[in-house]
Amino acid sequence: MAASAGGVEALRTLAAGLAADLPAAIFVVLHIPATGRSLLGPILDRESAFTAVVAEDAMAIQPGLIYVAPADRHLLVRRDRIELSRGPKENGVRPAADPMFRSLARAWGPAAIGVVLSGALDDGSAGTVSMSEAGGTVIVQDPADALVPGMPASAIAANPPDYTLPLAEIGGVLERLVRAAAPAPREEEAMPSVPDPDDHLRAEQRPAGPASGFTCPECSGALWEVKDGALARYRCRVGHTYSEDAMVEAQGQAVEAALWTALEVLEERGELLRRIAGRMEGKPRSARRFEESAREALDRAALIRRALSMGVGSYALTVDQMLEETAG
Structure with a gap:
């Protein structure tokens, strides 16, 4: 199961509906800050007949357990165990849904079920493609039913899921699917010719593609x-891997950081030039030159501050306005 913004309540609801004898292990990725501590394990443990734990590296997979990805670790599902990885962030986050879904598809193939719940942007979309290609089942929360529809809507657009359901119906479908006769798990060792994209201990090669x-x-x-x-x-x-939505988001953050840096440097430069101008007693021409340079730096800083106040989506327009005003 994968979720982000608005996903805690959805996960609590699903966990509360699990029957104690359901023959399944559940793996959960929720986007949390790298410096944070996941409280989701204790929350789900209180709600569910399953036992919820924060996943640990090399932990054996057992039915009746919910394994929650810890902060700053990708959760990878193998045939009989869990691996935690500090491999490169995907879509700007770690843990990310895509690596979990890919590893689940690789290890369990048709016996795997992937669930995408409320969240922003589109982490998990590429992973559900891998799930479907491996013969697994994909369930996506109806975007109209999700508190934040980004992740469910993106998963649907990337790969039509087997089920698109409101949250209230997902638990019943999971119960039916799990209790049905499931195919045997896939033997990872039987596919040595297929590289494991989540094995970040190997030397990375230049990615395929243009x-x-x-x-x-x-x-x-x-x-x-x-x-x-x-x-x-x-x-x-x-x-490091980015979907198109995640790339746009990351670039926006980089633009904002660059503008704040430029603002600080320009305001500092203006203050320095004015201080120098104030010390030019008896040199009016030099003082005037430094004062004009200071005013120019501070005017540019004011334009950048205005751009920042307008938000990321307005940067391009504001830059055009800045160029026109500077030229004028």
């Missing part, structure tokens, strides 16, 4: 465009 001309918001390395079915994603040499 160079995008963009740079990675995380490490500033070159990005290549890779395809997951019809989905386009961007991946750098070390493995």
